[in-house]
Amino acid sequence: MTTTKIAYDDVEVGTELPARSFPVNRAMLVQYAGASGDFNPIHWNEKFAKEVGLPDVIAHGMFTMAEAVRVVTDWTGDPGALVDYGVRFTRPVVVPNDDQGAVIEVTGKVAAKLDDNTVRVDLTVTSGGQKVLGMSRAVVRLA
Amino acid sequence: MALDQSFVGRSYPPTDPYEVGREKIREFAEAVGDDNPVYTDPEAAKALGYADVIAPPTFVFSITFKAAGQVVQDPQLGLDYSRVVHGDQKFAYKRPVRAGDRLTVTSTIEAVKSMAGNDILDIRGEVHDETGEHVVTAWTKLVARAAEQAQTDGEA
Numbered sequence: 392m393t394t395t396k397i398a399y400d401d402v403e404v405g406t407e408l409p410a411r412s413f414p415v416n417r418a419m420l421v422q423y424a425g426a427s428g429d430f431n432p433i434h435w436n437e438k439f440a441k442e443v444g445l446p447d448v449i450a451h452g453m454f455t456m457a458e459a460v461r462v463v464t465d466w467t468g469d470p471g472a473l474v475d476y477g478v479r480f481t482r483p484v485v486v487p488n489d490d491q492g493a494v495i496e497v498t499g500k501v502a503a504k505l506d507d508n509t510v511r512v513d514l515t516v517t518s519g520g521q522k523v524l525g526m527s528r529a530v531v532r533l534a
Numbered sequence: 535m536a537l538d539q540s541f542v543g544r545s546y547p548p549t550d551p552y553e554v555g556r557e558k559i560r561e562f563a564e565a566v567g568d569d570n571p572v573y574t575d576p577e578a579a580k581a582l583g584y585a586d587v588i589a590p591p592t593f594v595f596s597i598t599f600k601a602a603g604q605v606v607q608d609p610q611l612g613l614d615y616s617r618v619v620h621g622d623q624k625f626a627y628k629r630p631v632r633a634g635d636r637l638t639v640t641s642t643i644e645a646v647k648s649m650a651g652n653d654i655l656d657i658r659g660e661v662h663d664e665t666g667e668h669v670v671t672a673w674t675k676l677v678a679r680a681a682e683q684a685q686t687d688g689e690a
Contacts, residue, residue, distance in 0.1 A: 413567065419565070419567070422564070422565045423565045423566065425561075425565070426558075426561045426562045426564070426565035426566075427562065427565070427595070427596050428596050428600070429596070429599075452620045452623070453592055453595050453620075453623070454566065456592050456623060457566040457568075457590060457591070457592040458566060458567075460591050460592065461566075461568055464568075464570065464590075464591065465570070468582075469572070469582050470570060470572060470573075470588065470590060470591060470630065471572070471582065471584060471588050471629070471630035473591050473627055473630075474626070474627060475624070475625065475626050475627070476591055476592075476624070476625050476627075477622065477623065477624030477625070477673070478622065478623055478624075479621065479622045480619070480620050480621060480622070480623070526622075
């Protein structure tokens with residue numbers, strides 16, 4: 392992979408990162424459960440999810456958080472350049488048991504230039520037209 | 535019942551070391567669909583200056599959340615885990631987690647609040663490697679939703 396490093400001097404407040412769409416279906420949730428060790432049945436058992444008041448099976452919040460930051464790590468090329476990353480889980484990503492599943496849409500914008508060649512990127516993360524993560528912010532060190 | 539404020543500031547003993555494996559990182563990267571070679575190819579990782587493959591940013595949560603189990607399941611604290619949802623998550627990285635790391639986690643209760651019948655718990659997990667170097671800090675906010683009464687009252 393050839394990585395063109397993003398230079399601190401080349402970005403401005405308002406610089407937009409390439410937007411991404413990430414599909415999520417039931418099989419991916421099962422795979423994520425296995426890889427992460429989070430086997431909470433709300434992420435794979437429709438009957439259980441509905442019994443606890445959810446509309447259907449929902450994606451792991453940490454799955455959504457992992458997808459959202461890819462807008463930042465794909466932009467910089469170096470995931471190790473990430474300094475800070477935080478989110479608020481505002482609304483679940485509901486994943487129906489059909490051929491489509493759900494889609495997580497992520498956009499990002501440079502919100503502030505900070506010291507030490509770092510910038511703060513604010514992410515907007517939606518699914519089905521509704522915001523699913525709030526206060527989604529990453530600080531990343533640029534070249 | 536509101537949680538006891540006296541738990542604020544309480545730290546739990548460091549966990550036994552978790553050894554980060556290359557194949558576990560690969561499994562995680564595949565599960566989130568991220569094909570960045572720095573997660574799977576040691577040569578690609580070396581090209582970016584790392585000694586071995588590194589883990590995706592949220593990988594460490596599996597380790598810190600397991601460690602937070604000491605807090606969540608502390609019978610003295612008395613949190614009703616069946617009503618717990620994940621509220622916020624934040625990480626501050628000193629360096630990325632990499633294959634071969636042997637990581638320990640020290641969990642501390644940073645805050646305990648009650649709002650509208652919900653119990654809110656902030657847990658900080660400090661992650662160190664085998665040399666004692668700080669790697670990452672994870673902050674996890676857990677919300678134990680109010681019991682039946684609040685739900686039938688129609689509160690969110």
